[in-house]
Amino acid sequence: MTVVAFIIGIVLLVVGLAVSIALHELGHLVPAKRFGVRVGQYMIGFGPTLWSRRRGETEYGFKAIPLGGYISMAGMYPPSPKEARSGRAGGGFFATMVQDARLANDETLEGDDDPRVFYRLPVWKRVVVMLGGPVMNLLFAIVLFTILLSAIGVxxxxxxxxxxxxxxxxxxxxxxxxxxxxxxxxxxxxxxxxxxxxxxxxxxxxxxxxxxxxxxxxxxxxxxxxxxxxxxxxxxxxxxxxxxxxxxxxxxxxxxxxxxxxxxxxxxxxxxxxxxxxxxRQPIWAGTTATFENVGAVAGVIWRLPVMVWDTAVSTITGQERDPNGPLSVVGAGVLAGEVAAADAPVLNRISGLIGLLASLNVALFVFNLIPLLPLDGGHVAVALWEGIKRTWAKLFRRPPPKPVDATKLVPVTFVVVIALIAMGVVLIVSDLVNPISLFG
Structure with missing residues (x-):
């Protein structure tokens, strides 16, 4: 396989992932703006800003590390209690984290009665905003699988x-x-x-x-x-x-x-x-069918992810062959894309392989983001649904409406989740470099 073709495959995958991330964040942005939430930033990537431009109240741009993206919505959480807005937090490391999260959230508010904030939206609107991102990945996967199966064929x-x-x-x-x-x-x-x-x-x-x-x-x-x-x-x-x-x-x-x-x-x-x-060429509905079949397969991997990452680490340390159906990092996906692009096969076969790989990655993004843990989209959906349950309970028993759920209290849990995700990501990246999964053995 040629080095140039291998690099082209990696570049195409990076571009495809950037498009996937852009669509994901667009899925959050559009309903947020439609529901009147003030959005300060729409960014593709993390780290230093490479380019940005402000249109209206929102800054749009690209950052240096294309491994994700975000939109900055005003008032993701209710404002901090007045007694917590001054002085240092007591209780140690996690208490400080909670206070820092509250202060960062307060900076997005224009007063305690700011009407254009996320936390004031009805529960169903918050769910729509947070599900908008994963659903865009699902729809993109359906489009890609439809192109693969119905436009190109099997x-x-x-x-x-x-x-x-x-x-x-x-x-x-x-x-x-x-x-x-x-x-x-x-x-x-x-x-x-x-x-x-x-x-x-x-x-x-x-x-x-x-x-x-x-x-x-x-x-x-x-x-x-x-x-x-x-x-x-x-x-x-x-x-x-x-x-x-x-x-x-x-x-x-x-x-x-x-x-x-x-x-x-x-x-x-x-x-x-x-x-x-x-x-x-397959029927036009074949792409949708294939997408949901992939959703089921990826869900089966996600719920066993910690165990599978552990098995991957063991395989790498002991020099054993990795499970070809096991999890991959973005590095591993890049290696596969390079192999597909550089394979000794007709151009259409290679194009089909890259489209299929990108479609599968979008399915993975959809399923992964539905995990009901912060900071993932599923975690925000779970918080909104919990608040909806509390409000319904209060209404049924004619009690005063409860205060909005303060998700900043879950910052310690979020911290643990982030650390776990980083640890699993490091294990997979190292494994993909040292003991990669190859399409051709």
Whole structure:
């Protein structure tokens, strides 16, 4: 794989992630402004500001580290109690953090009765604002998967022969060139040619190469009739599939192992021909279906994330191979994007791979941000819903409306969550550098 193509793949992924982040924050920005909340900043990235421009009351810009983004809404939390607005906080480190969070929030307010603040919105509007970001990632993923499946299509083997092998090479030998000792491939011996279209195999009409392959695999050592279409005419041939020993696989394609841990083998028929592959466009709803299937798969990873990160660390330390379905950092995603871009494959295949990778990352952003812990969007949704429950309870029992929930009290929990996320991120980045997951082994 070429270095230039590898770098291009990484750059394209970074640009795609920047677009994903921009859409995520736009999902927060638009409803916040529609509901009258004052938004001070809309930023893509963290760290030093590279470029910004103020339009109206909002500053829009880009920062140096493109690993996230944020919008700054006025009054995310209610104002600090008056007695807490002066003097130093008592109670140690976490109490100081709570007070600092309150003071930072107070700076976004224009007085205690500021009407254009987030915490004054009805519960449902706050939920809409906070869910707007993840939903944008979900919609972007649907668009990307729809482009991938319905505009480009899914590769499928046709019933047309692309190439015919000259000989049968034992699967245990790592070579591609034939020798004088290798037997002639059954397809070549039968007279099959590149460009032939399979019509029937062993008297059974076939519409796909998979159907033909299934019959051939079950016909090892038997002579079976094959009808092909060649130059507009049907030609009858006789094929005797060779018997080869291959690892046995289950319905999911995984190798079946015995009690001793060794791979089980099975004898199958082999012809020695490859099919032409073409892109088959899927129904327009296939992208949406694929997106939600990915949501389920990612959710299964997210709830086991700490354990899977621990397993990743163990694999890296012990030098074992990582789980290919395990979590990745943005560095690992960049490596995969580089491998896809530099692969020895048609350009359309590589484009499809990059689109699929970016779509999957947006699904991951959607699911991850729904975790009901601050500072994630799901945490803010949980706070709003808790306040809604308290208000409903008070209304049912005709009690005075409760005060707005002061989420700054959860700053210690937020701190622990952030530290845990940073720790897991460091483990994954180190693992992706030292023991990366590769598409090509």
């Amino acid at each position: 590769q499928a083997a046709t019933s047309t022969v692309q190439s015919v092998s000259e000989c049968v090479i034992p699967p245990t030998e790592q070579r591609t060139e034939c020798t004088a000792d290798d037997p002639v491939a059954p397809a070549a011996e039968a007279g099959l040619r590149a460009g032939d279209t399979l019509v029937s195999v062993d008297g059974v009409e076939v519409a796909t190469f998979a159907e033909a392959s299934a019959i051939i695999r079950d016909s090892a050592g038997e002579t079976i009739p094959v009808v092909v279409e060649r130059d507009g005419e049907q030609v009858s041939l006789s094929l005797t599939p060779a018997t080869v020993t291959v690892p046995e696989t289950d319905a999911t394609g995984r190798v079946v192992t015995g009690p001793d841990g060794e791979a089980q083998t099975v004898d199958v028929g082999y012809a020695g021909m490859r099919a032409e592959v073409e892109y088959v």
